[in-house]
Amino acid sequence: MALPSTYADRNCSLARSLEVVGERWTLLIVRDAFFGVRRFGDFAAQLGIPRAVLTSRLKSLVREGVLVRADDGGYLLTDKGIALWPVVRALMGWGDAFYSPAGEKRTTRHDEDGGRLDADGRCAECGALVPVPEIRIEPGPGHQPQPGAADPVSAAINTPRRLLEPIAV
Amino acid sequence: MALPSTYADRNCSLARSLEVVGERWTLLIVRDAFFGVRRFGDFAAQLGIPRAVLTSRLKSLVREGVLVRADDGGYLLTDKGIALWPVVRALMGWGDAFYSPAGEKRTTRHDEDGGRLDADGRCAECGALVPVPEIRIEPGPGHQPQPGAADPVSAAINTPRRLLEPIAV
DNA sequence: GATGACTAGTTCATTCATTGAACTGGCTCA
DNA sequence: TGAGCCAGTTCAATGAATGAACTAGTCATC
Numbered sequence: 551m552a553l554p555s556t557y558a559d560r561n562c563s564l565a566r567s568l569e570v571v572g573e574r575w576t577l578l579i580v581r582d583a584f585f586g587v588r589r590f591g592d593f594a595a596q597l598g599i600p601r602a603v604l605t606s607r608l609k610s611l612v613r614e615g616v617l618v619r620a621d622d623g624g625y626l627l628t629d630k631g632i633a634l635w636p637v638v639r640a641l642m643g644w645g646d647a648f649y650s651p652a653g654e655k656r657t658t659r660h661d662e663d664g665g666r667l668d669a670d671g672r673c674a675e676c677g678a679l680v681p682v683p684e685i686r687i688e689p690g691p692g693h694q695p696q697p698g699a700a701d702p703v704s705a706a707i708n709t710p711r712r713l714l715e716p717i718a719v
Numbered sequence: 720m721a722l723p724s725t726y727a728d729r730n731c732s733l734a735r736s737l738e739v740v741g742e743r744w745t746l747l748i749v750r751d752a753f754f755g756v757r758r759f760g761d762f763a764a765q766l767g768i769p770r771a772v773l774t775s776r777l778k779s780l781v782r783e784g785v786l787v788r789a790d791d792g793g794y795l796l797t798d799k800g801i802a803l804w805p806v807v808r809a810l811m812g813w814g815d816a817f818y819s820p821a822g823e824k825r826t827t828r829h830d831e832d833g834g835r836l837d838a839d840g841r842c843a844e845c846g847a848l849v850p851v852p853e854i855r856i857e858p859g860p861g862h863q864p865q866p867g868a869a870d871p872v873s874a875a876i877n878t879p880r881r882l883l884e885p886i887a888v
Numbered sequence: 889g890a891t892g893a894c895t896a897g898t899t900c901a902t903t904c905a906t907t908g909a910a911c912t913g914g915c916t917c918a
Numbered sequence: 919t920g921a922g923c924c925a926g927t928t929c930a931a932t933g934a935a936t937g938a939a940c941t942a943g944t945c946a947t948c
Contacts, residue, residue, distance in 0.1 A: 559747075559766075560863060560865065561824050561825075561858075561862055561863060561865065561877070562747075562750070562811075562814075562824060562825075563810070563811045563812075563813075563814025563815045563818065563819055563823070563824050563825075563861075564746065564747065564750050564807060564810050564811045564814060565747060565814075566814040566818045566819070567810040567811070567813050567814035567818075568746060568747070568810065571810075572743070572746070573743075574741070574742075574934090574935080575935095577733065577737060577741070578728075578731075578733065578734060578737070581731070581733050589895080589896090590895075590896050590897070591894090591895060591896070594896095597728075599936095600935065600936050600937060600938095601896085601897070601898085601937090602897090602898075602899080602900095602935080602936080602937090603934090603935065603936080604897090605896085605897060605898080606934095623895090623896080630817055633813055633816060633817070634813060636809040636812065636813070636838070637806070637809040637810055637813060638733060639809075640805040640806040640808075640809045641732070641733050641736040641737065641740075641806055642731075642732045642733045642736070643732075643805065644732075644736050644802055644803060644805070644806060645731075645732025645733060645734075645735040645736035646732045647802060648784075648799055648802070649732065649735045649736075650732055650735070654732070655730050655731060655732050656730075656731075656732070669805070670839040689730075692732075693730055694729060694730060696729065696730065708730070743905090743906080758924085758925090759924075759925050759926070760923090760924060760925070763925095768907095769906065769907050769908060769909095770908090770925085770926070770927085771906080771907080771908090771926090771927075771928080771929095772905090772906065772907080773926090774925085774926060774927080775905095792924090792925080
């Protein structure tokens, strides 16, 4: 799906975007990166993605400048990657609206003042358009605690925390 | 990619959304539907998608309630489908920002007063959050006219027009 | 400096999806 | 009756995803 010639339409930025983040698993990797996942093994464990596919996706995300390798080998979102937040937010919003009758699965807040963020990422308290590193994400009313599967990465992810903050090693 | 058990994470609306619109081609079909494409043959011609895949994608979009069959057999976006506009807009915005140095490939305006829409879909003239049927889309500064390929569907799509308005038959 | 544990990958056979071209069958209008 | 159009289906070939097993490098410890 990633080949530049695949979605032939030269005049569509949607097609262009999908060439980069439209493949299976890719946006879920990006989501995990927003949640603070950085290491190969943590992505693999959290997503249940075959390791060969993970290798290939991480490589292409680094090649496209969405992720960078940190000094310790971890994968970090670049500014270009962080700019994907509206995409992730829009897809989460749509899923919440149509597939989560009990309410949103995760709530986003302005970490400074605790204000809820609206669909555009604006804080209900202070009205500011909250930058990604100041967004706190926490389980929402539609969240269902997983019975058995309490691996440490999921546990960290389902605890209130700021986006991009590395999960505990 | 569409199987409900594929993205196992029950607590992620992003994963849930991707089960519905995350497969190859699916969002491009939805985009074309926003642009007024309704007929099987027009989707096939515009996207260059294999007909067997198109059949399967349309079926699953109808099953999920994103599209409905009209009386004349055409495919129309439902309200649930129209609710995907922020997703399409976000992906187009990201593609424009990082892959279209000459500027956005398509400009959106409030058809009533001609005001440009910002990233949240708000009109620069009247400040309103413009509903999808009132959005006019037109070639932007980054648009490159295609030399040879002037099929009637592309031609219609690249002419200023309201979203959802059926392309001329 | 050997041992074991941990991490980040690679390899490979199987299964599954996509592709593209050709084909089918219904409908319409002459 | 027959030509043309439209909406699909069929099918062989290719390519990608899957999952399990394997490899290689790093680190700390004995």
